Amino acid sequence: MQLDISFIWTAFRQILGAIPTTLSITAVSVLVGFLIGAVTALARLYRVPVLSQVSSAYVTFIRGTPMLTHLLLIYFGLPMIIDGLAGHFGWSFRSASIPMIGFAYISFSITAGAYMSEVVRAGLLAVDKGQTEAAHSVGMTTPQALRRILFPQALAAALPNLSNSVIGMLHGSTLAFAVSVVDINAKAQIVASTNWKFFEAYLAAALIFWGLTVLIERSSAWIEKRIGAYNRGGVA
Amino acid sequence: MGASFDIGYVFSFLPKLLDTLGVTLLIVAGSLLTGIVAGFLVALPRMYKIPVLRALSGVYLSFFRGTPILIQLFLFYYGLPELLKPLGFDLSRAPVMLFVILAYGLHTGAYAAEMIRASVEAVDRGQVEAAYAAGMTPYQALSRIVLPQALGIAVPVFSNLVIALLKDTSLAFTLGVMEMTGKAQTLGTLTQHFVETYIALALIYLVISFTLEKVLLAAERRLNRHEAREERVVRRFALGKRGSYRAALADIETGKGGGI
Numbered sequence: 001m002q003l004d005i006s007f008i009w010t011a012f013r014q015i016l017g018a019i020p021t022t023l024s025i026t027a028v029s030v031l032v033g034f035l036i037g038a039v040t041a042l043a044r045l046y047r048v049p050v051l052s053q054v055s056s057a058y059v060t061f062i063r064g065t066p067m068l069t070h071l072l073l074i075y076f077g078l079p080m081i082i083d084g085l086a087g088h089f090g091w092s093f094r095s096a097s098i099p100m101i102g103f104a105y106i107s108f109s110i111t112a113g114a115y116m117s118e119v120v121r122a123g124l125l126a127v128d129k130g131q132t133e134a135a136h137s138v139g140m141t142t143p144q145a146l147r148r149i150l151f152p153q154a155l156a157a158a159l160p161n162l163s164n165s166v167i168g169m170l171h172g173s174t175l176a177f178a179v180s181v182v183d184i185n186a187k188a189q190i191v192a193s194t195n196w197k198f199f200e201a202y203l204a205a206a207l208i209f210w211g212l213t214v215l216i217e218r219s220s221a222w223i224e225k226r227i228g229a230y231n232r233g234g235v236a
Numbered sequence: 237m238g239a240s241f242d243i244g245y246v247f248s249f250l251p252k253l254l255d256t257l258g259v260t261l262l263i264v265a266g267s268l269l270t271g272i273v274a275g276f277l278v279a280l281p282r283m284y285k286i287p288v289l290r291a292l293s294g295v296y297l298s299f300f301r302g303t304p305i306l307i308q309l310f311l312f313y314y315g316l317p318e319l320l321k322p323l324g325f326d327l328s329r330a331p332v333m334l335f336v337i338l339a340y341g342l343h344t345g346a347y348a349a350e351m352i353r354a355s356v357e358a359v360d361r362g363q364v365e366a367a368y369a370a371g372m373t374p375y376q377a378l379s380r381i382v383l384p385q386a387l388g389i390a391v392p393v394f395s396n397l398v399i400a401l402l403k404d405t406s407l408a409f410t411l412g413v414m415e416m417t418g419k420a421q422t423l424g425t426l427t428q429h430f431v432e433t434y435i436a437l438a439l440i441y442l443v444i445s446f447t448l449e450k451v452l453l454a455a456e457r458r459l460n461r462h463e464a465r466e467e468r469v470v471r472r473f474a475l476g477k478r479g480s481y482r483a484a485l486a487d488i489e490t491g492k493g494g495g496i
Contacts, residue, residue: 003318003319060442060446061438061442063399063445064399064441064442064445064446065403065438065441065442065445066403066404066406066417066441067403068406068407068417069406069417069434069437069438069441072430072434073431073434073435073438076424076430076431076434077431077434080240080241080431167301167302170304171303171304171305171306172304174304174306174307175306175407185304185306185307188307188310189310192314198310198314199311199314199315199318202307202310202311202314202315203311203315205307206299206303206307206308206311209302209303209304209307210298210299210302210303213301213302213303214298214302217302
């Protein structure tokens with residue numbers, strides 16, 4: 001078996017069609033994960049009675065177990081719960097009507113939520129306490145201080161970690177093959193096994209992922225520069 | 237989908253899964269060793285700014301951090317025998333474990349390199365200058381002064397690295413290695429009690445990561461005992477400042493953000 005350079009290009013073009021699936025899984029998990037992360041991080045920071053303990057347990061559990069187990073647990077566990085409830089309450093909704101990609105969305109969002117929770121928390125902690133105090137002293141309420149003063153600054157502080165998490169979720173989306181969603185990785189597998197050229201197909205997939213990652217890194221660095229512009233030292 | 241939920245299965249699966257814990261830990265230990273060696277090889281040219289090697293290690297870092305570990309596993313498994321065949325090595329009969337450890341090792345190496353570089357840079361420049369002033373050679377300065385101090389700084393990042401690696405090993409079953417996740421899938425298929433198996437699996441991973449974290453936290457405390465107790469104030473995010481950099485590093489998740 002010899003390395004077939006031209007097949008890399010053929011595989012590359014075929015795999016390109018799976019990019020939207022990968023990106024949509026990444027986007028959904030990052031966005032929903034950020035919401036979950038923000039809520040759990042605030043609950044922990046403000047020590048909201050029950051919610052903060054639940055959040056801590058959630059973050060510890062998710063960060064201590066592989067993403068694949070979350071996916072498999074959701075994939076096998078969720079239908080059990082839904083069908084059990086549906087049978088009990090007589091709903092017409094059945095778990096079979098959930099599309100495969102739905103399981104990936106749900107489970108990866110839950111995974112991302114725990115990592116985002118740490119990112120948001122670290123970002124909020126990085127903002128000087130004086131900022132909140134100043135906001136309160138000019139008469140802002142806590143939600144106002146959070147939205148107008150803390151969040152913008154925390155976002156700038158959290159951006160490098162945020163971009164790491166986005167890349168982590170992009171790479172994690174390769175696990176979707178376990179619930180038979182055809183993302184870049186699964187497509188590479190299909191192209192590889194139909195043509196019996198495994199190395200070339202995975203090389204093409206690796207190049208695509210590499211490109212996407214570099215793109216995310218570059219744009220994050222660019223945004224970081226813009227968003228942190230107010231924070232430079234000096235006199236001019 | 238499968239039989240109804242029975243919590244008893246979780247407990248009966250635990251010992252069966254623990255049988256394969258050795259394989260998982262072997263992958264973790266083997267890749268960690270490979271990773272640290274690779275990490276040093278990659279980090280040194282970057283720290284000492286050696287012209288060509290520095291660019292090469294940049295490409296290495298970018299590639300291994302820029303592609304998913306799952307893709308890397310397949311690349312190594314299918315690609316390495318093909319690439320090495322013209323050189324006279326026949327890997328077609330090599331054990332799968334070799335490819336798995338090599339792939340995880342080089343993947344970890346990229347993160348280890350960044351960890352080494354960041355923690356060495358976090359050691360105050362004055363320390364090296366003082367070592368030179370006392371007449372040490374560059375090697376002596378590195379091994380006697382910088383690395384022992386960098387070690388304490390590196391531990392929190394190292395802890396994240398090991399736990400990320402442990403979780404990543406759950407993908408080794410895709411190449412047919414019978415580690416814990418692979419065993420769990422087999423058990424699930426045999427008994428049709430998938431949820432119970434994966435709960436048992438998650439519990440084991442959770443306990444191991446938790447233990448690793450606590451052990452490494454204790455190690456960090458011990459390695460940093462020479463440091464004066466710093467008041468843990470809330471810091472601004474100006475990372476460039478020397479004073480805050482060192483403390484800030486410990487709070488930041490250098491390396492793997494989320495994922496797998």
